[in-house]
Amino acid sequence: MKNADSADNEGLLVRRIKNGTVIDHIDGGEALNVVKILGITGTTQEALSIATNVQSRHMGRKDIVKLTNRELSKEEVDRIALISPRATINIIRNFKVFEKKGVEIPTLIxxxxxxxxxxxxxxTNEPITSKFDVLPKGLHCRYCDWVITKDLTSHIL
Ligand SMILES: Nc1ncnc2c1ncn2[C@@H]1O[C@H](COP(=O)(O)OP(=O)(O)OP(=O)(O)O)[C@@H](O)[C@H]1O
Ligand SMILES: [Mg+2]
Ligand SMILES: [Zn+2]
Structure with a gap:
């Protein structure tokens, strides 16, 4: 028997995809931030579907993001850990879960x-990319020592 969390049931909310990535177990309400962190905007040509506040046996409520024809790099996956440490990444090939992996909090962003x-x-106008070390107290700027301790998502570019 398939449980209430299975692909079959979620298919009612979001169509099955042939190839791509399913980001599952995103904290409820964080799906749009996950999309933002992956650099997907209204102007990018990605086929994606988002389900928010889906009932989950283990998490209460969760969000799911499905990306068609896209697999994520380790770097991209690990950024997701900053806002959803319980997220799982499912690589879909030919409609099946080909690989399942967790996310790891990166040490440097x-x-x-x-x-x-x-x-x-x-x-400033200098061509300098921001760099933060991920420390227990928060995100530490390598250039000016500022520490972001809360509400990380409001600082996402
Ligand atoms: N072809 C597909 N198209 C779209 N989504 C899919 C497809 N296959 C699986 N999924 C989704 O990918 C996620 C993982 O699928 P899986 O079948 O491993 O479910 P599960 O056993 O509940 O996994 P977990 O133990 O990680 O919760 C689920 O959210 C499922 O709905
Ligand atoms: Mg499940
Ligand atoms: Zn700084």
């Missing part, structure tokens, strides 16, 4: 996050 310090060199 380049780009993606903007330093909140207006005086930081990464916010």
């Amino acid at each position: 380049e780009g993606i996050v903007r330093c909140p310090n207006p005086g930081c060199i990464s916010n």
Whole structure:
């Protein structure tokens, strides 16, 4: 028997895809931030579907993002861990789950996050990409020592 969390049931919400990636077990409400972190905007040519606040046995509510014909790099996957450490990445090939992997919190984040310090060199016209070390206390800017301790998603570029 398939459980309530199975592909068959979720198929009612989101169509099955032939090849691509399913990002599952995203914290409820974070799907749009996951999409943002992957650099997908209204102007990119990606076929994606999003289900938000789906009932999950293990998480209460979860979000799911499905990307057609796209597999994610390790770097992209690990960024997702910053906002959804329980996310799982399912690579779909020929309609089947070909590979399933978790996400790992990266030690360094380049780009993606903007330093909140207006005086930081990464916010000037210099061609400098932001760099943050991921520390227990938060994200530490390598250029100006600012630490982002909360509401990370509001700092995503
Ligand atoms: N062909 C497909 N198209 C779209 N989504 C799919 C497809 N195959 C699986 N999925 C989705 O991928 C996720 C993982 O599928 P799987 O069959 O491994 O479910 P599961 O056993 O509930 O996995 P888990 O133990 O990780 O929760 C589910 O959200 C499922 O709906
Ligand atoms: Mg499941
Ligand atoms: Zn800075």
